[in-house]
Amino acid sequence: MGRPRKRRRDGEADEPAELPAEEQPEPTTILDGFPEISNFTDLGLISAPHLHDINHSNGTTINPTLSQHDLGLGDAFEISPLSNLDFSMDPPIDPSLWDLQPVPQPNAVDGTNMGPCTCLSVMYLTLTDLQSVPSFAFPQVIIPLRKAMSNLSDLIHCPQCPKEMFTAIQNIQSAVALFKALVERFNKVLIELDAEAERLQQTGQKKAYRVGDNNPALHHLHTGTLDCPMGFNIDLEAKDWTRIVKTALKTEIHGGGSNPRPLMDLLKEIEARQERWHNDKEFWSEERIHMFGGTRLECKDKDTKPCEALGADHIRRAINRLNFD
Numbered sequence: 001m002g003r004p005r006k007r008r009r010d011g012e013a014d015e016p017a018e019l020p021a022e023e024q025p026e027p028t029t030i031l032d033g034f035p036e037i038s039n040f041t042d043l044g045l046i047s048a049p050h051l052h053d054i055n056h057s058n059g060t061t062i063n064p065t066l067s068q069h070d071l072g073l074g075d076a077f078e079i080s081p082l083s084n085l086d087f088s089m090d091p092p093i094d095p096s097l098w099d100l101q102p103v104p105q106p107n108a109v110d111g112t113n114m115g116p117c118t119c120l121s122v123m124y125l126t127l128t129d130l131q132s133v134p135s136f137a138f139p140q141v142i143i144p145l146r147k148a149m150s151n152l153s154d155l156i157h158c159p160q161c162p163k164e165m166f167t168a169i170q171n172i173q174s175a176v177a178l179f180k181a182l183v184e185r186f187n188k189v190l191i192e193l194d195a196e197a198e199r200l201q202q203t204g205q206k207k208a209y210r211v212g213d214n215n216p217a218l219h220h221l222h223t224g225t226l227d228c229p230m231g232f233n234i235d236l237e238a239k240d241w242t243r244i245v246k247t248a249l250k251t252e253i254h255g256g257g258s259n260p261r262p263l264m265d266l267l268k269e270i271e272a273r274q275e276r277w278h279n280d281k282e283f284w285s286e287e288r289i290h291m292f293g294g295t296r297l298e299c300k301d302k303d304t305k306p307c308e309a310l311g312a313d314h315i316r317r318a319i320n321r322l323n324f325d
Helices: 035-039 043-045 051-059 064-068 095-099 118-129 142-156 167-203 216-221 238-254 265-277 286-292 296-300 314-319
Strands: 207-212 231-236
Touching: 118 142, 118 167, 142 167, 142 238, 142 265, 167 238, 167 265, 167 286, 167 314, 207 238, 231 238, 231 286, 265 314
Parallel strands: none
Antiparallel strands: 207 231
């Protein structure tokens, strides 16, 4: 027995039956960041078609063995059974291919395939650096001068320039320009040095300088700091300062110092190179003969004058006039 049902009054619609509290489904929130999705209550009604339907849909069939596998998704740490299936259509790789050795590449570089050299660009940049030397004071001025002499050496020994008439002409003219620019810069340093010595004499001041010993046998005694015990500070008279600096500058030109490429050695190297260009048959072409005249026999003549394009005598005369006394 229980409580009798209420009588329905006329005009009242049937009230929907209430589910027990424990049977009412609680609203599920899908993706907390997108609460709107929870409004679509029918999402839970979508289910995958039965495997039997897949086999018969669109007139296609699937491998019967697949029906024995569980196509459902595993949990986050399981591997799907489908991962054991091989869907690859490529044929197997021949194991012998793994033993193939790489094709060796030739080490020698064909000179004809080499790109154009950078001698013209190097010459332009070097002249620009020499023109914009910030200070002619010794010894910091030695840094740009040695850099320019190193670039001049690379220009003299360029293997690409003599291969074509155009680049050969530009090479020799660039070398001449650097030689004369370097001589002018050294002359400028000497002039500034004499002017500084004159100022010291007029004011009675002395030149503070630091002297060190570079004897290899005593190298272990150097500390590499300003207070290194192998160096000491001295105050030099103007004439003593001038004599020391000019001696150092002279080694930059004639050798005998720490400069591996003295200017006079570079001049001798380019003279020997020009003689080789004139005498060796490999550097003679019909274009050169047509442009400058003469024959190979004339350039082989021992009494032939030095290379007119180089003008080594003019460069040497300018060097000899540098005042190192």
